[in-house]
Amino acid sequence: MRVILVGFGNLGRGLSRVLVQKASFLHRSHGLITRVVAVVDEFGSVVDEKGLNLNELLKVAEKKGTVVAYKGGKRGKLALKVIDDVEADVVYDLTPTNIKTGEPGLTHIKRAMREGKHVITSNKGPLVVAFRELDSLAKRCGVEFRYSASVGGAIPVVGLAKKLLAGNEIHEIRGVLNGTTNYILTRMSKEGAPFEVVLREAKELGIAEKDPTLDIEGIDTACKITILANSLLGMNARLKEVKRAGIARVRPEAIRLAQEAGYTIKLIGIAKRGSLEVGPKLVPLGHPLAVGGTLNAVTFKLDLAREISITGFGAGPKETSSSLLGDLIDIHRTLGG
C-alpha cells in the first residue's frame, strides 16, 4: 500500500515509528507492505514515489521541526498538490482538529476521495462538521473511509459496533470519552480535592492543556458522541444539538456522597436516536464505565447482547497508532489483500 501522510505531529510521527518497527510483522502476519510515498506537514512536504526512508525522515523532522529539511523537501502549502499528484492508495489525514470549520482536514479528505484515494483520519473536525457528506462522498467515489482513531484513541469503538456487533440494533451508546476530565474526576474522587486544584496540577503535568475549555466543558466528548451517533446510529446530528454540561461545577462533596451510595461521578456522553447528551453522571462502582485515570470506556446497549463494554487508552501516539494501523490493515483486507 502506497501511503501519503498529511500531518506529521505526534500522531504522524508515532504512526511512522510503528510502520518502521512493524514492517516485517505486517508483511508476515497480513501480507501488507507499506510504502510512505509522501509526508506533508504545516511547513511543506517531501515526496519519494519509491518510498521514503522513515527512520531518516523522523530524525531530520525531529531535529529541524519540519520535513522540509529532509532531502528533496519543499516549502509551501502543498497538501492538496501532493494529494492530487502523488500516486498512492491511502491518504492519512492527521492534521489538527478544528471543530468549527473541519479544516484543513475536511478539504484534504474530500480531495483525496475525489482522486480515488482511500482515507484514514484521526481528525474529529471533518467528521463533526460533515459526517454524512464525507460518508456519501466515499461511497460515490468508491473509496474506503476509516476514522477509528477519532473516538476512543486505541479503543476500536466504531469497528466493534459495525463489524462485530453487526447483528444487533444499538439502543444506546454511553462513553467516558475524554481522558483529561476522567483524570481530574478520578483524582477529585481519590483525594477529595476541589476541581480547581486538580485542574491546576493536571496542567502542570501536561495532562490538561493550557486552555482546557474543550475538555472540561464537555465539548470534546460532545464531538465524539456526535461522531458515534452519525456513524453508528445513522443520525445526521450536529454538534450544537448535543445537550451539554461540563465538570467545572462538580464538587468533591458530591463525589463523596455518590461513593457512599456505591457510585462514582463520570463525564458521560450518551447517544440514542433523537437524543444526544454530555454531562456528569452517576456510574455504579464496578460498572465498566467506572474506569479511573485517563482511561476511556464505551458501553453499548443492544437488543441481543444486552450490554457490551470496552475499555482502553483514549490517547497517546503509540496507543492511537493501534487504531490508525488497524484501519490500514482493514482496508488492505477489504480490498482482498
Added chain:
Amino acid sequence: MRVILVGFGNLGRGLSRVLVQKASFLHRSHGLITRVVAVVDEFGSVVDEKGLNLNELLKVAEKKGTVVAYKGGKRGKLALKVIDDVEADVVYDLTPTNIKTGEPGLTHIKRAMREGKHVITSNKGPLVVAFRELDSLAKRCGVEFRYSASVGGAIPVVGLAKKLLAGNEIHEIRGVLNGTTNYILTRMSKEGAPFEVVLREAKELGIAEKDPTLDIEGIDTACKITILANSLLGMNARLKEVKRAGIARVRPEAIRLAQEAGYTIKLIGIAKRGSLEVGPKLVPLGHPLAVGGTLNAVTFKLDLAREISITGFGAGPKETSSSLLGDLIDIHRTLGG
C-alpha cells in the same frame, strides 16, 4: 444464505427465534437473506430446500421436544446425511460439548468443510480437541470457519483480536470466562458466605449445574483459554497443558483480606506464549476484570494499544445469538455480500 442447523437445544432455538425476528433488519442493514433449509436434533431432522417456516417449527419442537414431529420430519441419526445431501452455504454446529472426544461436533464440522460448506460453531469440544486440524482443514477446503460463541458468549473476543487489534502483537490474554464461578465468587465477596453455601444456592437457582465440576474446577475456563491460545497466539496447545486450580478452596476470609487491600478474587484464565494457566487470582477493584455477577471479561495486553478490555454476558441463548449471527454476517461480508 442457505443454512443448516445441527443442534436444536437452547442455542439452536434461540438463534432461530432471532433469525425470524430480525429477518427484515438483516436484509435492510446487511443485504442478508437467510433461509434455514434443514434442522437436525438428537432425534432426527427436517429438511425443506425452499426454507423451513421457523416459527411453526419452533412451536412444534417446543411442544413435542423434537423437530421430528414437524411435517416431513424424519427419525434417526441424520446429521451427516443432511450435511452431505442438503445444498447449503453454512452449517451451524450447535451440538453439546464433549471436551474429551469433541464429538459429535467434530465429525459434523469436518464433514461440512469437506463438503465445501462454511462452518459456524458454539461448541468448545471440537476446538479444544482439534483446533489446528480444523483451522487447516477449513483453509484446504476453501471455507470460512467461525467460532465466536465458543468463548465469551455474547462478547466478540476472537473477532476483537483478529479483526480490530490486528496491528498489535498480543503479549497476554486474561479472562473471566465462566459465569457460574464468577457468580459464586461475587456472592461470596458480597455476603462473606462460604463456597459450599453459595454453590448450593446457585444450583437451586439453576446458575450452577447439578454436577458443577467443569465450572468450579476451572475446566471450562481452561477449555476457553486453550481455544484463545490456539486461535490468537498461534499455539498448538492441549487442554492438559493448562496449569489449573478451581475455586473450591477459596475462603471468604481470603476475599475479605483482598478487599481490604483494594482487590477482589476472580477465577482468571491466562494465556501467553508458552504458558497457560487457570486459577483464582487477585484483581484490583476497578479493573475491567473485576466484573460481578455472571458477567465475563477479557483483557488483552498488547504492544501498541497496551491494554484493551471487553466485558459482557458470557451465556444465554439470546445473548449468544449475537455472536452466532455476527459470524454469519461476517461470512456474508467476507464472501462479498
